Amino acid sequence: MADYRIEDHLPLDAGGFKFILVPVNPTTGEPVPRWQLGEVVIELAENVFVPYVMEKPATGGGHGRETVDAAHTPQTIVVATVPARAVTIQALPTNTDDIAVGMSNTVRSGPAGSETGVLLQARESVTLAVRDLVSVWIDANVNDEGVSYVYLV
Secondary structure, three states: OOOOOHHHHOOEOOOOEEEEEEEEOOOOOOEOOOOOOOOOOOOOOOOEEEEEEEEOOOOOEEEEEEEOOOOOOOEEOOOOOOEOOEEEEEEOOOOOOOEEEEOOOOOEOOOOOOOEOEEEOOOOEEEEEOOEHHHOEEEEOOOOOEEEEEEEO
């Protein structure tokens, strides 16, 4: 008989996540170690239930590269919808200045003190949870500087 894995029997929500309630010791914050399939845990008065999220495995992915066409003019890293769950964005190694990465067209690389988003120097990276790559914006102080990226679906 195959092992029973509870996560194999949980429904996915629209974002591809599985949810289960896990009893947690309120003093330590640790999951209750004696919880087993079929055990009645509701009777454990010293424990509380909290949401536990299990992410579904990636089903694919891709990669790309995008450069800023005009300095100080934010743009998306893709021009059309590309569903994704996560993206790692890395500043190109040839960049001579910071590049800003953010989740709206208000991201700015601008003069010191006016920047918004996450500023990356050459070869630095950031990983973001997203639903679509078209929601990721970049801006640079120098034309044609940019990022490369890999994403999971």
